[in-house]
Amino acid sequence: MRNPKRFGHLQDCKIAYFSLKEDVLFMPVTLKDVAAAAGCSVTTTSRALGGYDDVNEQTRERIITIAKELGYQPNVLARQLQAQRADTIGFVFPQAAHQPDDDFFSLLMKGISYVASNNQFDLLVSSQLTQEDELRAYQRIAAGRRVDGVIVARTLRNDPRIKYLKNNNYPFVVSGRSAPDEPDDFPYVDADSQAGIRQVVAHFIGYGHEHIGFISSPPELAFTEYRLHGYRDALAAANLPYRADYVVHGDLQRESGQQAAEDLLRRHPQITAIVSSNDAMALGAMAAVQSIGKQVGVDVAIGGFDDIPLARYSVPGLTTVRQPIYHIGELVAEMLIQIINGEAPEETGILLEPELIVRDSSGQPL
Amino acid sequence: MRNPKRFGHLQDCKIAYFSLKEDVLFMPVTLKDVAAAAGCSVTTTSRALGGYDDVNEQTRERIITIAKELGYQPNVLARQLQAQRADTIGFVFPQAAHQPDDDFFSLLMKGISYVASNNQFDLLVSSQLTQEDELRAYQRIAAGRRVDGVIVARTLRNDPRIKYLKNNNYPFVVSGRSAPDEPDDFPYVDADSQAGIRQVVAHFIGYGHEHIGFISSPPELAFTEYRLHGYRDALAAANLPYRADYVVHGDLQRESGQQAAEDLLRRHPQITAIVSSNDAMALGAMAAVQSIGKQVGVDVAIGGFDDIPLARYSVPGLTTVRQPIYHIGELVAEMLIQIINGEAPEETGILLEPELIVRDSSGQPL
DNA sequence: ACAAGTATCCAAAACGTTTCGGTACCTCAA
DNA sequence: TTGAGGTACCGAAACGTTTTGGATACTTGT
Known part of the structure; x- marks a missing residue:
């Protein structure tokens, strides 16, 4: 045929x-x-x-x-068939990776790729635009013995990919982890984003801000609750009230951050600081502040999460929490290769402490 | 064993x-x-x-x-072995891709990956840190039948990878092309960077600048001469003299651009505009201008090439020439898949017209 | 001169699939 | 009754390796 x-x-x-x-x-x-x-x-x-x-x-x-x-x-294929081993790890780009500004998945992928090559592994990359395609892609390359293990990124609550891989005893490592109310019964590497957001919110509280808005991420993402918790933790620790109407949701893209910040500032003019779930939206929030004629760091302080390259070069520089994305990629790949090689990794769940990076978007203490 | x-x-x-x-x-x-x-x-x-x-x-x-x-x-491997076809294309990340700020290869890779997945091809990615490793990686995945064809990026003058692939009749497509004095006897997709640099230099000349420095790229890269030609073309068209001491070389990284611009401005204070071979170095040049207390776009105009995402968000915005990197990735992958499928591509050499993007780093006409 | 040991080699099976060339059976027309 | 044509099925070979389990011939020690 x-x-x-x-x-x-x-x-x-x-x-x-x-x-x-x-x-x-x-x-x-x-x-x-x-x-x-x-x-x-x-x-x-x-x-x-x-x-x-x-x-x-x-x-x-x-x-x-x-x-x-x-x-x-x-002939590598013949060799692999006979050895029943592909010496390859798989990674599926989710749709979000194809946003032109995306830095996260690029960096993660490079970290993975670097470690893979250093261990004589190849990296098989697939791009999928929908959730279902993504699951199918994992099934094809994993069950089809195309790769010896896969890396899962951007976890969802109740993630079907993880369920599938676990059910089939297929080697995998997750960049990210489960939502707080779900078990973390799989190997993962993640930054402690709850602590991270807590740090940046506490930093603003320390500067004297009392009305702090929060731009959250889509609820289906596993990390969303952690970051929201971080926000609430910091408020509670300072005896500030949590106000649900200070929280708006974005889709992690810059534009939605701009939209969200505009909403927040219009509805609650008393807000003097906005913390965002990720840098891209925080940069959008900076644009929102500027577009209504206010000054970032003077009238409204802005904080993000990730420390993507743009955060450093934006004007003013974006105060944020550094998540070592490239390094997470390296760790995830190392862990997966250990598992594939039958060595038990020392740690099966790595939680990295993120680091607060204060730049000019924080402004001065009030 | x-x-x-x-x-x-x-x-x-x-x-x-x-x-x-x-x-x-x-x-x-x-x-x-x-x-x-x-x-x-x-x-x-x-x-x-x-x-x-x-x-x-x-x-x-x-x-x-x-x-x-x-x-x-x-079992995909067994199927591939029997079909003598891997349904996979290969891409090797050069060392430069691992610079944390690199956008070029990230974008190219995503374009490639997108088209590959849409055509039921997988993408095999390998990271190599030296030239020799890179060639070996190509040999292993190509001659080892691991992939049906490969994409070559960042061409060198007299590129050994191209020589190897051509000698072995191995399907490949190049992102970029040969240096001007070498034959382009292979399929490629490239932006016409000569025309691009010519445009941005002409733009500055049109603004009245007469002393324009140029930050060039490493001479072993195939595109270096095109861009330098573009610079000379624009000067010649305006009857301005070409001065070899207005040209300095960088390594495409931001820091080297800063260094180069500092040198230029110190040695030739009469320079009022600097054009760089790529955006990363141009951003470094902007930093250099600012670090000596001058204003970008007022005292010294800066121009780049690529239009990476950072160029838009830097302050001031960087005047540059847009090279549609993601799209080049798509075109390259499409062409390669056509070749693999035995369909003759309509064009075997695609030269894209880049587009001048004027932002504030140009300043105003003198 | 014989047994045991050693150095060197190889045929066949296996990995999991697809394809090639059949075979066996049935039905219909001559 | 025969042959042609169609349907449904299958054994064996092939893809290019590696591994298994010998086989052969030569050497050594008694």
Whole structure:
């Protein structure tokens, strides 16, 4: 039915696809070819190249020479099939990653990729635009033995991906963790965002702010409640009342942060500080403040969470909480590779302390 | 020798890796299992699932039901080995991608990933920190049949990767292209950076600037000469002299741009505008101007190339030339997939016209 | 001269799929 | 009754490795 015609493109493509040396189509050279050229069996060839000691040194050298001459490269797929191991980890980009401004998933992915390559693992990346596609993508690459384990990012409450992977005993590590009321019975790496938001809110309270708005994230995300808790914790610790109408929800994108901040400031002019669940929305909030003719850090203080690169370079600089995203990617990948290799990771749940970064969007103490 | 012990981790890991339903280790169910359960041959099972019409409709339904019940997922590796096709494209992150501020490769990768997924291709990503490792990575995944084709980014003059891929007739597409004095005998997608830099320099000349510095990129990069040409073209068109001492080299990172701009301004105080080969260095140049107490856009105008997200949000906004990086990623991936599928792409060399984006770093006409 | 040991090699099976070339049976027309 | 044509099925080979379990020949010690 499907007959892919490998190398079909060689015929019609205008560009010269012919080797410079021989006018012949490239045919992969296999172990069999090397064996034939060396005059010995496939087994011996394999073992010679594999460094086993039951092959004569002279033979080995001959085989190695010939393999090099022929440009032999082992077929990775065949090797993986036989080894029942893909030496690959999988990562699915959620839709949010495709926002042009997204830094989070880019950084996470690079951290993952770096560690994977350092451990001779490849990284298989898939982009999916809907929740269902995403789950299907995990099923395909995981159950299809395409990868030895997967990394799950941006957890949802009651996350179907985690449920699936757990049910099937499939190796995985989560960047993020469950919502507070759910069990954390899987390996994860996360920043303690409750403590993080608490820090930045406490920082503003310390500056004398009493009316502090909060831009929250979509309720279906697992981390949303942690950050909201952090906000409430800080208020409670300072004996400030929690007001539900000081909390608005955004979708983590910059624009929604701008919208949310405009709403907050219009409805509650007494608000002098706004803390946002993430930096992108905080930057939008800064724009909102500026658009109504007020000054960030003077009239309204703004705080975020993440410390994406933009936070440092925005004007004024954004006070925020640093979440080491690249490093989280590294840790997640390391943990997954340990699990795949059958080594028990020392810790199966890593919670990183985030760090408050004070910049000019905080303004001065009132 | 190497005996990976798949599922070894299940024994020691503290976390419950046992299925909720059955207290049994997850064993992948194969076609053979389904066939046995359905009481027919592997062949028939395969063809039933494959939608071939030489199997009785009743049988097919029975097989499909059983396959679902058993949670059958085809082993992708086996399928790929037999089909001699990986349905995967490869991309190697160069070292530069791991700079925390890098936006270029992140965006390119996302564009690639998006198109790949839309065409049922997976994307294999590898990170390599040196030139040699990078070439080896290409050899391993390409000649090892791990991927059906690869994407090459950040081309060098006389790029060994391109030479290798061309010599082996391996499907590839380049993001970028050869240096001006080298042949472009391979499929590529690039922005016309010569025209782009020409535009921004001409823009400054139009504003009345006569002493314009240029921060160039490392000479081993293929695009360096194009951008330098663009600078010279614009000067020549306006009958302004080209002065070699107005040109300094950076390494594309922000810090080197700052360094370079400081040098330029110290050595040639008459310079009133600086154009940089890329945005990151231009942002560094803005910092340099500010650090010597001058104002960007007033005392010294700054221009960049790329239009990374930061360019819009910096203060003042950076005048630059927009290179649609995400879109280039999409085009590159589309072209590669066409080639892999044996369809001749309409164009094998796409040169995109970049767009001048004037922001406040240009200042006003003198 | 024989047994035991050692060095070197290899055929066959296995990994899980798809495809090739059948076979067996049934039905219909001549 | 025969042959043609169609339907439904399947065994075996193939993809390119690695591993298993010998086999062969040579050496060594008695």
